[in-house]
Amino acid sequence: xxxxxxxxxxxxxxxxxxxxxxxxxxxxxxxxxxxxxxxxxxxxxxxxxxxxxxxxxxxxxxxxxxxxxxxxxxxxxxxxxxxxxxxxxxxxxxxxxxxxxxxxxxxxxxxxxxxxxxxxxxxxxxxxxxxxxxxxxxxxxxxxxxxxxxxxxxxxxxxxxxxxxxxxxxxxxxxxxxxxxxxxxxxxxxxxxxxxxxxxxxxxxxxxxxxxxxxxxxxxxxxxxxxxxxxxxxxxxxxxxxxxxxxxxxxxxxxxxxxxxxxxxxxxxxxxxxxxxxxxxxxxxxxxx
Amino acid sequence: xxxxxxxxxxxxxxxxxxxxxxxxxxxxxxxxxxxxxxxxxxxxxxxxxxxxxxxxxxxxxxxxxxxxxxxxxxxxxxxxxxxxxxxxxxxxxxxxxxxxxxxxxxxxxxxxxxxxxxxxxxxxxxxxxxxxxxxxxxxxxxxxxxxxxxxxxxxxxxxxxxxxxxxxxxxxxxxxxxxxxxxxxxxxxxxxxxxxxxxxxxxxxxxxxxxxxxxxxxxxxxxxxxxxxxxxxxxxxxxxxxxxxxxxxxxxxxxxxxxxxxxxxxxxxxxxxxxxxxxxxxxxxxxxxxxxxxxxxxxxxxxxxxxxxxxxxxxxxxxxxxxxxxxxxxxxx
Numbered sequence: 001x002x003x004x005x006x007x008x009x010x011x012x013x014x015x016x017x018x019x020x021x022x023x024x025x026x027x028x029x030x031x032x033x034x035x036x037x038x039x040x041x042x043x044x045x046x047x048x049x050x051x052x053x054x055x056x057x058x059x060x061x062x063x064x065x066x067x068x069x070x071x072x073x074x075x076x077x078x079x080x081x082x083x084x085x086x087x088x089x090x091x092x093x094x095x096x097x098x099x100x101x102x103x104x105x106x107x108x109x110x111x112x113x114x115x116x117x118x119x120x121x122x123x124x125x126x127x128x129x130x131x132x133x134x135x136x137x138x139x140x141x142x143x144x145x146x147x148x149x150x151x152x153x154x155x156x157x158x159x160x161x162x163x164x165x166x167x168x169x170x171x172x173x174x175x176x177x178x179x180x181x182x183x184x185x186x187x188x189x190x191x192x193x194x195x196x197x198x199x200x201x202x203x204x205x206x207x208x209x210x211x212x213x214x215x216x217x218x219x220x221x222x223x224x225x226x227x228x229x230x231x232x233x234x235x236x237x238x239x240x241x242x243x244x245x246x247x248x249x250x251x252x253x254x255x256x257x258x259x260x261x262x263x264x265x266x267x268x269x270x271x272x273x274x275x276x277x278x279x280x281x282x283x284x285x286x287x288x289x
Numbered sequence: 290x291x292x293x294x295x296x297x298x299x300x301x302x303x304x305x306x307x308x309x310x311x312x313x314x315x316x317x318x319x320x321x322x323x324x325x326x327x328x329x330x331x332x333x334x335x336x337x338x339x340x341x342x343x344x345x346x347x348x349x350x351x352x353x354x355x356x357x358x359x360x361x362x363x364x365x366x367x368x369x370x371x372x373x374x375x376x377x378x379x380x381x382x383x384x385x386x387x388x389x390x391x392x393x394x395x396x397x398x399x400x401x402x403x404x405x406x407x408x409x410x411x412x413x414x415x416x417x418x419x420x421x422x423x424x425x426x427x428x429x430x431x432x433x434x435x436x437x438x439x440x441x442x443x444x445x446x447x448x449x450x451x452x453x454x455x456x457x458x459x460x461x462x463x464x465x466x467x468x469x470x471x472x473x474x475x476x477x478x479x480x481x482x483x484x485x486x487x488x489x490x491x492x493x494x495x496x497x498x499x500x501x502x503x504x505x506x507x508x509x510x511x512x513x514x515x516x517x518x519x520x521x522x523x524x525x526x527x528x529x530x531x532x533x534x535x536x537x538x539x540x541x542x543x544x545x546x547x548x549x550x551x552x553x554x555x556x557x558x559x560x561x562x563x564x565x566x567x568x569x570x571x572x573x574x575x576x577x578x579x580x581x582x583x584x585x586x587x588x589x590x591x592x593x594x595x596x597x598x599x600x601x602x603x604x605x606x607x608x609x610x611x612x613x614x615x616x617x618x619x620x621x622x
Contacts, residue, residue, distance in 0.1 A: 175349075177392040184345055184387075185380030185407035185458060188373075195406070199397040 025275030031268035035261075039085040046079035050235050059251045069253040071243055080235040081258050087147065087224075087236035088217045088265060094151050095216035099158040100209040104201070106159070107166020108193065111174060121167070124160040132157035136219055140228040147230050150223055154216045165208050169201045176200075203280035210273030214266045221262050237262045292364060293320040294498050295344070295466055300358035302336070302343050305351055309574045313339045315522040316358070318600075321515075323465065326492065326499040328513035328530070330506065330545070334570055336522040341470050341502045345379055346370075363465065381411040384459030384497075386488075388471040390451035394443035400427075400454055401439030408461045423461065430457045430487060449480035456487060463495050470502045485512055506549060510534060518542050521571055521581035524600055528608040538603055538610040540586045541566070580613070588614045 038045060047067065054074035062069045068077035106124075110117040127135065132154075139153035173179060174197065182196050223229030224238025225245075232239055237258035244254025302314035314336040321327045329337040342348050344360055346367065360367040363382065367375070379385075387393045394403060404423040408414060414422070420439070427435035430453040443451060452472060459467055469488060473481035489512050492499050501513060509516055509530065516533045518526040518541065526539040537543045544566035568585035571577060580586070583593040592613055600611040 177387055177389050178395040180347060181385070181387055181393040181455070181458075182395070182406070183379065184347055184385035186376045186378070186410055187380075187406065188376055191406075191410075195398070196395050200395070 022275040022279055024271040025279065028268040028270075028272030028275060031264055032272060035085055035265050035268070036089055038082055039089040042082045042086055045082045046076075048076040048079045050075060050079040050083045051233065052076075059247060061251070062253055068257045069251060071240070071251070071254055072247055077240065077254060077257060080240050081237070081261055083235045084237040084240060084258055085261065085265075087230055087234065088220065088262065090147065091151055091154065091220040092213035092217045092265075092269065095154045095158060096209040096213035098151070098155045099162050099212050099216075100205055102155065103159045103162020104166045104205060107163045107168075108170055108197075110163065110167040111170025117167070120163070124163050127156070128160045128164075132215070133219055133222055136223060137226070137228050140223060145229065145231045147234065150220055150229050153223075154219050157219070158212050158216065162205070162208060162212070165204060166201060169204055170197060173197045173200050207273055207277040207280060210269055210276060214269040214273070217262065217266055217269070292361075294323045294325075294363060295321040295500070296359075296361045297340070297344070298359045298361070300340065300343065300360065301356040302339050302348065303354045303356045305354060306574075311573045312522050312576065313353075313573060314343065317519070317522075317524050318358075319517050319524065319527060321466070321498045321500060324492070324496045324498055326489075326501060326512055326514045328501045328503060328509040328516045329519060330503060330509055330516055331519035332504055332570060334573075335519045336573075337502045337504075337519050338470050340519070341468050341500060344468060344500070345383055345385060346375055347385075377411070380407040380459075380464075381462045382464050383466045383468060384462070384464040386452070386455050386459045386467065386469040386472045388474050390448050390455055390475060393455050394451055396443055398442075399439065400441055400443065400446070404439070404454065404458055404461060407458060411462050423457065426457045426461060427454070429491075430454070431483075432457075449476055449484065452476060452480075452484050453487065456484070456491070460491055460495065460497070464497060466498045466500065467492070468500045468502075471504070472501070473503070473505070473508060481508070488512065506545060518545070521577065522573055523581060523611065525582065525612070526608075526610045527600065528610075529606065532606050532608050536608070538608065538615045539582075539612050540588055540614075541582045544585075580611075590614070 047065075052075065054070075057066070057070050057074040058072050060066050060070040060074075066076050066078065068081060071077055071080070106120060110120045130138075135157040136150075136153040139156060140149065143149045143153075179192060179196050182192055187196070220229055220236065221238035221241070224236045225242045227242065229238055230236050232243075240258040241255045244251065248255050297320070298318050300314055300317045301312075304311040304313050317336070317340055319327065319329075329340060331337045339348065339353070343353075343355065344362070344367065355368055358368070362378070365378075367378070370378070394400070401420065401423065404426070405416070405419040408419045408422060409416070412419075424435045424439065427438055432438055432450060432453055438446070443454075446454065452475075456472075467488070472488065473484050476484060485508060488499065488501075491497065499512075501508070503509060513530045516526075516528060516530050517524050518533075518539065520541050526533065526537070526542050528538075533542065534546075537546055544564075547564040548566060550563055566585055571581055571584065577597075579594040579596060580589070580598050583589040586593065590613070596613070598611045598613050600609050602608070603610050603615050
C-alpha cells in the first residue's frame with residue numbers, strides 16, 4: 001500500500017506539466033472556445049437583428065450603438081460578425097469530421113488492397129493536382145449556394161490529403177511486428193483493423209484534421225468572398241468582407257473586424273494542431289524543430 | 290513410431306521480386322515430436338525465419354509464394370487449410386514469439402488486453418476469468434506485481450519483461466507447439482539466459498514442442514534436442530544436439546563451430562584471431578548448381594560444383610548430412 005501511493009501521485013503533475021510545456025495548445029483552445037461560445041450564443045450576443053436593414057444609418061463608424069459600425073445597408077456589423085462565427089465553426093468542424101472519416105476509410109482500403117490502391121490513388125493524385133480552392137469553386141459552380149454544398153465542396157477538395165496520410169500510416173502499421181504478432185495469435189482481419197491498426201492511426205489523423213479545419217474556414221471565407229459560397233442572405237465572415245470591399249476606404253471596419261476574427265480563429269486552430277502534434281508525437285516534433 | 294507433431298516435407302518457398310525469383314527455402318524437411326525442441330540454425334538470410342514463418346503461413350503473399358511441399362501439424366495439412374481454420378490454430382495450438390520484443394507489442398493497448406486477446410478468442414471464457422488466468426500466467430513468467438502490469442502499456446516495461454509478456458501471450462492457450470524466431474537476439478546476455486530457461490521450463494510443464502530459430506550455437510546447446518543446420522535455403526545437416534556438437538559432419542557446420550569465439554586463446558600470450566568462413570553467402574536469386582557451399586569450402590572438388598548433394602543418413606544415429614565428402618571430413622575432424 002505504501003508503494004502504491006507515490007505511484008498514483010506522480011502521474012498527475014506529469015499531465016499538468018505536459019500542458020505547461022505546450023502553451024500553444026492552451027492559447028489555441030481558449031480562443032477556439034471563445035469563438036465556439038460566440039457561435040452558440042449568437043442570438044444573445046448580437047445587439048440587433050443581423051439582417052435588419054436601416055438605410056438611414058448606412059456606413060456608421062463604430063459607436064456605442066453599433067459596436068463594429070454598420071454596412072452600406074445599415075446592418076449592424078457586430079451582430080453580423082457574431083452570426084458569421086456560426087458559419088465558420090460549422091464549416092470547420094463538419095469539414096474536418098467528414099474529410100477525416102471519408103479519407104480514413106478510403107486510406108484504409110487503399111492500404112489493404114493493391115487494386116483499389118492503384119485506382120484510388122490515381123484519382124486522388126488527379127484531385128490534388130487542382131488547387132483546393134479552384135476545385136471548390138468549380139464544384140460550387142455546379143450547384144446552388146448553400147452551406148451544406150459549401151461543406152461538401154470543401155470536403156471533396158480536402159479528402160485527398162487525408163487519404164494519402166491514412167494510406168501511409170496503414171502501410172507502415174500493416175508491416176509492424178505487433179500486427180504480425182497479433183496475426184500469429186489468431187487475430188482476424190477486422191480485429192487487426194479495429195484493435196491494432198486504427199488506434200495507432202488516430203494521433204496523426206487528429207492532428208491532420210485540425211489543419212483541415214483551419215484550411216476549410218479559409219476556403220469557406222474565400223468562397224463567400226468571391227460570391228461562390230454561402231448565400232448572401234446568411235452572414236458569414238467572407239460575405240461581410242465581400243460586401244465591405246467596395247467601401248473599404250471609407251468604412252474599413254467592414255473588412256477589418258470579420259478579417260480579424262477569421263485570422264484569430266485560424267491561428268488558434270493551427271496552434272492547437274501544432275501543440276497536439278507535439279504532444280501526440282514527440283519524435284516528429286523533435287525532427288521538425 | 291507414431292506420427293510426429295509437426296512434419297515439414299520438401300517445403301519450397303519462393304519470393305517473386307522485380308529482380309527475379311528468390312529461392313528462399315528449398316526442399317526443407319524436418320519433423321518435431323511432441324514435447325521435443327528443434328533448433329533451426331544458420332546465418333542471416335539462410336531461410337530459417339522464412340521456414341518458421343511459413344509454418345503459420347505468416348509470410349506476406351505476394352511476394353512470398355509456397356512453391357511446393359507439405360506442412361502437417363497434428364494430422365492436418367496446414368498448406369491447404371482455409372484462412373479461418375488457420376486462424377483457429379494460430380495462437381491456440383501453435384504459439385509464436387518474435388525476435389523484437391520492443392515492437393511486437395501494440396503500443397496503444399495495455400498488456401492485459403493484449404494478453405487476454407488470444408485467450409478470449411480461442412476459449413469460451415469470461416473477461417474476469419481470462420484476467421485471472423493471465424495474472425497467474427504473468428506471475429509464472431516471473432513478472433513481479435502482475436496485477437499492476439496488466440494495466441500498463443508496453444513502453445513501461447523493459448525489453449526482457451516485454452519478451453516475457455510475449456512468451457506469456459504465446460503460451461496463454463497452452464499450445465502444442467511454440468515457434469520462437471530468434472527470441473533472445475535483441476536481449477542482453479543475462480536476460481537471454483533467463484528467457485531461454487523460461488521457455489525450457491514452460492516447455493517441460495506444458496509438454497509443448499518448440500521450434501527455436503537462432504544463429505547462436507550456444508543457445509542451441511542449452512535447450513535443443515535436435516538441430517537442423519540451414520545454408521542458402523537448404524538443410525545441410527540434421528542431427529541430435531550432442532551428435533552435432535561432438536561430430537559436426539558438414540564443412541559449413543564445422544566452420545560455424547570454429548567461428549565461435551573462445552575465452553581462452555589457443556596459444557598463451559598470442560592474440561588468437563577469430564576463425565571465419567571465407568567468402569559470402571551466395572545470392573539465392575540465381576539457381577545454384579552443385580553444392581551451395583562449394584565456393585567457400587576447403588574440401589570442395591569438381592563434383593561439388595556440378596552435382597548438388599542430397600541430405601542422406603550418415604551412420605546409424607539419425608544423423609543426416611548433405612555433403613559429398615562427409616565421410617572424409619569426419620575423419621579430418
